[in-house]
Every structure is written in structure tokens, then in C-alpha cells.
Amino acid sequence: MTMATAQKPLLRATKLSKIYKSGRSLLPSRRQQVHAVNEVSLEVMPGETLGIVGESGCGKSSLGRCLTRLQDISSGRLEFDGRDITDLSLRQIRPLRREMQMVFQDPAASLNARRRVGDLLAEPFRIHGIGARSEIEDRVSELLRRVGLRSEHALRFPHEFSGGQKQRIGIARALALHPKLLVADEPVSALDVSIQAQIINLLAELREEFGLTYVFIAHDLAVVRQISNRVAVMYLGAIVEVGDADEVFSTPRHPYTRVLREAMPEPRLHAKRPERAQVKGDLPSPFSPPPGCPFHTRCAFAKERREVQRPALVKAADGRAVACHYPLDGPHPTGLA
Numbered sequence: 001m002t003m004a005t006a007q008k009p010l011l012r013a014t015k016l017s018k019i020y021k022s023g024r025s026l027l028p029s030r031r032q033q034v035h036a037v038n039e040v041s042l043e044v045m046p047g048e049t050l051g052i053v054g055e056s057g058c059g060k061s062s063l064g065r066c067l068t069r070l071q072d073i074s075s076g077r078l079e080f081d082g083r084d085i086t087d088l089s090l091r092q093i094r095p096l097r098r099e100m101q102m103v104f105q106d107p108a109a110s111l112n113a114r115r116r117v118g119d120l121l122a123e124p125f126r127i128h129g130i131g132a133r134s135e136i137e138d139r140v141s142e143l144l145r146r147v148g149l150r151s152e153h154a155l156r157f158p159h160e161f162s163g164g165q166k167q168r169i170g171i172a173r174a175l176a177l178h179p180k181l182l183v184a185d186e187p188v189s190a191l192d193v194s195i196q197a198q199i200i201n202l203l204a205e206l207r208e209e210f211g212l213t214y215v216f217i218a219h220d221l222a223v224v225r226q227i228s229n230r231v232a233v234m235y236l237g238a239i240v241e242v243g244d245a246d247e248v249f250s251t252p253r254h255p256y257t258r259v260l261r262e263a264m265p266e267p268r269l270h271a272k273r274p275e276r277a278q279v280k281g282d283l284p285s286p287f288s289p290p291p292g293c294p295f296h297t298r299c300a301f302a303k304e305r306r307e308v309q310r311p312a313l314v315k316a317a318d319g320r321a322v323a324c325h326y327p328l329d330g331p332h333p334t335g336l337a
């Protein structure tokens with residue numbers, strides 16, 4: 001790989017939006033729209049892990065599915081490996097599936113319960129016409145070993161495995177064809193904490209071994225922190241802060257990031273801060289998001305004059321970006337404070 005190639009983002013989203021039309025009303029004019037992803041722009045560089053964190057319903061899964069084109073994009077642009085893939089049809093996108101894969105929270109849902117694990121892992125090779133039968137068997141055994149299982153496990157059915165083992169199988173299936181990009185959507189949320197760490201370690205090892213690039217989605221900041229180089233914080237469909245993971249966690253600039261961080265189960269952090277930041281009220285309905293700054297209804301710092309404007313995500317000189325009229329730390333990005 002040349003330096004020039006290395007410096008180009010593997011994935012670039014520009015003002016990417018996903019709007020769902022709710023089917024609740026029979027009258028099309030009365031149907032409500034959910035702006036699940038609202039003009040998100042981000043870049044993922046080869047070899048890095050971008051964590052995406054935010055509360056349930058903020059649009060993380062929708063963004064993940066758009067980034068891998070498992071679902072259509074309503075507006076904006078998506079480039080993968082230098083190619084515009086925004087409007088590719090399902091047929092056109094199929095060959096790219098080898099290069100961009102997803103791992104989900106519930107691996108059992110994507111593993112056909114009636115088929116043996118060996119068959120499930122052989123499927124990607126068959127679909128893409130790769131390898132003779134004996135070669136595929138060898139590759140399946142190797143895959144199982146690589147994710148910490150045994151080759152004999154190929155003969156078993158998914159229900160014979162624990163939650164952590166099922167996720168190992170899900171990861172093996174996603175990595176079978178050596179993709180460039182893996183989007184993991186809450187891959188450890190359903191697992192016990194001790195198993196979570198094992199799966200995160202496995203993902204980190206595989207990233208190094210295969211030179212993978214990850215988008216790692218989770219509602220749990222502590223989980224995202226363990227594996228991400230950079231992190232993007234989402235609120236009501238928009239990215240409100242993005243930057244180096246350690247810096248975002250140690251000195252959050254968006255009031256919402258600070259609330260998320262202080263909810264982390266770290267006794268040391270809480271002991272130092274008896275007055276923890278509180279988020280006021282409930283997450284507004286995505287059917288009728290507040291005008292102006294989407295966080296102003298819950299923000300301890302918002303003042304009326306700033307409610308009417310939606311703050312843009314502006315990058316400061318140190319590379320961190322925040323969409324806030326009242327950032328908490330560091331250079332002010334908009335000059336409005």
C-alpha cells in the first residue's frame with residue numbers, strides 16, 4: 001500500500017440522512033417521518049476503529065446499516081474505498097459485500113438454527129464461488145480455531161453454543177472472506193461483562209492480524225472506549241461530538257458527552273465528582289425533534305437565544321469537532337460563546 005492510498009479514508013459519509021416513513025396512518029399525507037440519521041458526515045481511515053455511541057433510539061443502527069448499504073440512504077453521499085456507493089442497486093452492491101460486513105447484537109438471529117455451524121461458515125465461500133469443497137472445509141476449520149472455537153464445532157447447531165460462542169461464530173462468518181470494513185452493531189450488549197471483554201479482545205486481535213477497519217456501535221461508552229481510536233457521539237440522529245477516543249472521554253466538550261461519561265460505572269470517576277452532570281428530561285420524540293439545537297431541551301447550559309440555531313459540527317484546530325453553542329472545554333469552535 002502506498003502512502004497516498006493509506007491516507008485516504010476507507011469510508012466517507014457526507015451529509016448522510018435516513019428518513020423512515022411511519023406506516024401508522026392510512027393517509028399518506030398524515031404519515032409521520034422519522035429522521036433517524038440527520039446529515040451525518042464522517043470519515044473512517046484504514047486500520048482505525050471509529051466508535052459510535054449514544055442512547056437507544058438515537059439512530060446508531062440505522063447509520064450502521066446505511067454505512068454498509070444494508071439499507072437505502074435517503075440523501076447524502078457514501079464512498080467506500082474511493083468509490084461512490086450511495087445509489088448502487090442491490091445487485092451492484094453484492095460483490096462489495098465481501099469487503100464490508102456487519103456483526104449484530106443477536107448473532108442467533110442471523111444464524112439459521114436448522115443448519116450446522118460448518119454449513120453456515122461455508123456459505124460465504126459458496127455464495128462468492130470461492131474454493132473447492134475440501135478447501136472450504138479447511139477454511140472453515142481454520143476460521144473456527146481463529147475465533148477461539150474448535151474444528152469439531154462445525155458439526156454442531158447454533159443452539160448448542162453459549163451467547164459468547166454464538167457471537168464468535170457471527171464474527172467468524174463476517175470475517176470469512178477477509179473484508180476491509182467490519183461494522184459491529186452492539187456486538188457485546190447481550191453478553192455478560194466477563195464475556196464482553198473476551199469478545200472485544202478477540203475483535204482487537206483480529207483487527208491487528210487482518211488489518212481490519214471497524215465501525216463499532218454501542219450505547220455503552222465504557223465498551224466503546226475499550227476498542228476505539230476515535231469516537232463519534234450521536235444524539236437524535238446527529239453527531240454532536242467526534243474526536244480521539246481518550247480525549248473525548250477525558251475532556252468531553254459537548255454537555256451530552258459529559259453526561260454519558262459520568263454515567264459510566266467507574267467508581268474512581270464518581271468519587272471525584274460528587275456533583276454529577278445530570279441530563280434533564282426524556283429523549284425527545286424523533287417524530288418531532290426540537291427546533292434549533294436538538295439537545296437544548298435537556299441541556300444545563302442552553303440559553304434561549306441559542307435555541308433557535310442548530311449548531312454545526314465544527315472542527316477545532318486540535319482536530320476535535322463539536323456541535324454545541326456552549327462547549328465545555330478547549331477552543332471554542334464557533335466563536336459564539
Ligand SMILES: Nc1ncnc2c1ncn2[C@@H]1O[C@H](COP(=O)(O)OP(=O)(O)OP(=O)(O)O)[C@@H](O)[C@H]1O
Nearest residue numbers: 020022034036055056057058059060061062063286
Ligand atoms: N424500519 C424502521 N421504520 C421506521 N422507523 C424506524 C425503523 N428503524 C428504526 N426506526 C426509528 O428510527 C430511530 C432510530 O432507530 P435506530 O434503531 O437506528 O436507533 P439506535 O440508536 O440503534 O437504537 P437501538 O439501540 O435501540 O436500536 C428510532 O426512532 C426508531 O424507532
